[in-house]
Amino acid sequence: MKLLRYGLPGQERPGILDKDGNVRDLSNVISDIHGATLSDESLKKIAAIDSSSLPLVADPVRFGPCVNNVGKFICIGLNYADHAAESGLAVPDEPVVFMKATSAITGPNDNVIKPRNSTKLDWEVELGIIIGKHCSYVELDDAMDHIAGYCVINDVSERNFQLERGGQWDKGKGCDSFGPIGPYVVTKDEVPDPLNLNLWLKVNGKTFQNGSTKHMVFGPAFLVHYLSQFMSLQPGDVISTGTPPGVGLGQKPPLYLEVGDVMELGIEGMGTQKQTVVKA
Template sequence: MKLLRYGPEGQEKPGILDGEGRIRDLSGHVSDIAGEALTPEALAELAELDVNGLPLVEGSPRLGACVGQVRKFVAIGLNYADHAAESGMAVPAEPVVFNKWTSCIVGPNDDVVLPPGSVKSDWEVELGVVIGKTARQVSEAEALDHVAGYCVVNDVSEREWQLERGNTWDKGKGFDTFGPIGPWLVTRDEVADVQNLTMWLDVDGKRYQNGSTKTMIFTVAELVAYCSRLMTLLPGDVITTGTPPGVGMGQKPPVFLKGGEVIRLGIEGLGEQSQTVRR
């Protein structure tokens, strides 16, 4: 299933894509694509629905973040060896874990607004993992059983705040609009091999990132298991799993967002995003 949320900001309704790529309304069955609606039992009930019998949503409404009411937005840094190299940092022996504040979450095609005084804002296409079952101290072998599905994330980052303002990564990662998520949550059963998905990102039509989840240092299963040792993961929590090379910081010379650019990004089978950058 491809689950989504559509409508004006703060008034999003739950939806699902039908076989022709049209949005069908799920309001009669769930109140939101969030929390307990993402448990295995709830997803099994949705899977039994006759999608073509659901109300058709006309037009092309705004898409909100594909997960609502996110309680934790956990991020992983330096999870691709070639990205660590372009960042001038060592390949980590254990996952680098930080937070993106949930207030940064926006829809996949909403504007990215640079914070006042930003001089080093950057892009990062990433695979997002949406938790569907409470995970606490789970093993790697059972970790994926706790995953509801996957989505595209743009881990927008202000590098000066991230790396030069006290060395606390969270500072540069959680500005408002720095967490576009979506367009859809693709349930785990529809992703044959999460460790073999191509991913890409363009800025103003120029391809900067072109990678694959197969080059992750720590797999999705390893990351879910590891994070479950640090915190209790709850249904609807999101883990964004790191980026392949090609970020602005790694260009020679570096390229950072000034405002006015259009960012397009996507992951195989999970859809595409497009954001206009503004100040």
Template sequence: MKLLRYGPRGAEKPGILDSNGKVRDLSGHIDDIGGDTLTSAGLAKLSAIDIDSLPVVTEPGRLGPCVTRTGKFICVGLNYADHAAETGAAIPEEPILFMKATSAITGPNDNVIIPRKSKKTDWEVELGVVIGDEARYVSEADAMKHVAGYCLINDVSEREFQAERGGQWTKGKSADSFGPIGPWMVARDEIADPQNLKMWLSVDGTMRQNGSTRTMIFGVAFLVHYISQFMSLQPGDIISTGTPPGVGLGMKPPVFLTAGQTIKLGIEGLGEQTQLTVDAA
């Protein structure tokens, strides 16, 4: 089951991708893809629908963020051993957590806006985990029961804001458009092993990241378990699980984004994104 949202910003409708890659309209069954729709009970109701009976959306146009009403956008830093090495950082003993503002969330192919006074806007392809059932103090063994599905994320980052402006990662991660998610959320049971997915990102046709979730230090189940010890996780919350090597910061010399560039990225089974970089107005 691949759930998506399509239409103009702020007026998206819920949809589902059929076996032929066509978008089908779900608005006759649900108001949107968020909240209770993402719980086990909500997804069970959707899976019982005959997709072929749903109206075909012949021109879906823009794809919006694949989930809505996200309360928390939680990110994990330095969660790939090879990425930590390229930045010169030590392997974390526990997950490094920080928050990305939910106002950064945007559609998978919307423009990436380079903030005013930015010098070091960077890219990061990441596996996103969408929470389904509420998770509070869950064990690692039970953690996956609380996952609704997975999505592709570009964890866009401004490195100077992140590391040189007071040491607070959140302000380097939260600019408008810094959280493209989608094109769709793939239900958990359709991804056999989230720890064995190829992932890649290119800028202007040059491959920059070419990795795999195999090199994650802390896997999905552990992250859900771990984060739930510090805060409850609600339906629609998103965990962005870290990035493999190849970010601009890790290049020698470093290379960062400028207006007019094209970013393309993808994760095996989760689709692709394409973004144009533009300067903030």
């Protein structure tokens, strides 16, 4: 299934994509797409419904963030060996973990705001994991049972804030609009092998990232297992799993986003995003 949220910011309603690619309203079935509705029981209930019987949503449709009330937005750095190389950093022995502020979360096609004093605004297409079941100290063999689905994420980054302003990475990762997620939560039954997905990103029509999740250093199951050793994971939490090479920082010379630039990105079978950079 492809679950989604549509409508004006703050007024989103739950929906589902039918077999013909039309948006159908789920408001009479569930209240929203959030932790409680991502449980196995809830997803089975939704899957049992004939989506063609649900109210059709007329175009145009704004897609909101595909999950609401995200408790934790956890990110993994340097999770592709070739991206670590272009960043001039070693492949980590253990996952590099940082957080994005949940206030950074936006819809997949909403504008990206260039912060005040930003000089090195960058892009990162990433596979997102959506947690569907509470877990703490989960065994590796059981980790996939705690994943509800996956989504597209643009881990927008300000490299000056991230790398040149002291302290942790978070200040260059959590600015408003730096977390477009969606358009869909694609349930894991539709993603038989999350380590065999093509992902790409273009800026102003030029392809900069064109990679595959098969080059991840640490895969989704391991990441859920690993993170659960340090913190419990709750339904609705989002994990952004790292980016392939081709970010602005890795260009020679480096290339960064300016007001008016347009990013387009997507992951095989998970839909696409499109954002325009605007001034703060």
